[in-house]
Amino acid sequence: MLIRRAPEIRSSEITPERVYLSRREFIAAAGVIAGSVAIPGVTEAADRASRRQGREDRLTPYEQVTTYNNFYEFGTDKDDPARHAHTLRPRPWSVEITGECERRGRYDLDDLLRGIAIEERVYRLRCVEAWSMVIPWNGFPLSTLINRVRPTSRARFVEFTTLLDPVQMPGQRRNVLPWPYVEGLRMDEAMHPLTILATGLYGRTLPNQNGAPLRLVVPWKYGFKSIKSIVRIRFTTEQPATTWAVVAPHEYGFYANVNPEVDHPRWSQGRERRIGELLRRPTLMFNGYADQVASLYQGMDLRRNF
């Protein structure tokens, strides 16, 4: 049951502290951050929510964040991406911005990122397969980029596309999914301050297996929404046909909001296994970010729009 209350920190006031430490300093600091109040801004309210459940959110170790991945472009086993993603060349990288926006074009990633401040966000990641992690991402709000390219008033959705290149992504030689991978968000979801584009984690450059060089992170949705290795961002008037929703429409919806009340047809979403913990813990509504995002879905039947 979702108990709505005014968040202590309004989402409009959230300006996460920039914690961009060098690698060694960060690793040293990580332990402190994990157990203390140092997690800035956004995640604080959510942390309180999970502490109400009597559970803490400790950072999932770097080792596990980078060796336990779903990235079918490199194979369908969890350890495949870490073993095979070395073939991906994250630079030079270009991103095509297209569709309903004024500044369409193909941009070199470094040009696109110029002048954008990279900040730290510690988010829970809840996979639709009922496991979860806590990851310190480095990135920036997607809204920063969207504002720069000036979507037109007709833009209602944003569609993201992963690189299509079976040489760099050997998993694409098998037709496990219709390649390339496509994901999408409603415009208001994309503009939400919690939605970020990540370029790193744990203070390091994003490892290939985690979606280098640029990936989406939408912490209140199941992990598959957070598309990796993005080469195209398109503003559309129609709801994008997103990969999993196309492959298995009765199992994966467009919204894919974390919701313990709405089970996957084949397994319960009521609980999850936090990586590193033995027994399952309860899954939180909107992955614990209900205070910040529930208003986006007011009046919507979340059972139908799963």
Place this chain on the structure above:
Amino acid sequence: MPKLLKPAAFLLCAVPLLLMARDLLTGNLPAEPVKDLTHRTGFWGLFLITTTLAVTPLRRLTGWNAVQKLRRMIGLWGFAYIAVHFLIYLVLDQFFALDLIVEDVTKRPYITVGFTGFVMLIPLAITSTSGWVRRLGRRWTTLHALIYPIALAGVVHFFWSVKADTLVPTRFAVVLAALLGFRIAYPRLKSRLAARALRPRSSLAVQPADS
């Protein structure tokens, strides 16, 4: 050599379990160890159950009858892996939460099918002893024909449990289909071979027309 066959097969069946124990003790399991052990015990259980179904075709095709002596042991190992598979689910996945287990078994088809297969395995394991074989007589054979729906349940359970990559369960399905197909085709094949053997050699030349 035949003397060593059984202990060798026994050890071979134990290898996956020993590897799991080693990975568990050395902390060499992936980030989600419970899921890993669930998948591995399930895979090897189904693998060994499928193997027991290969025993008869192997005997028929090769005349190697000694392999028959291994079937019970392989089947029991298969049961052992599936039992561990179930225990992991019971304890580490659901922690004895009976309501959740009932919900799983009744609401989720892949668990319904898998659980049914496991339940059917239990009487087969119990009646696997020589004493039970003797006591049940012909009914033993009838009872143990359950292995066919069990194997089928195992493959369906595997198929329905994967997200998108059906390669491995498909392989199981193909092998199982071949093993069951052999049983259907074999009586015809045998009588045809027998008829062919009885015919004079020269008539073989006109044979291909109907084959």
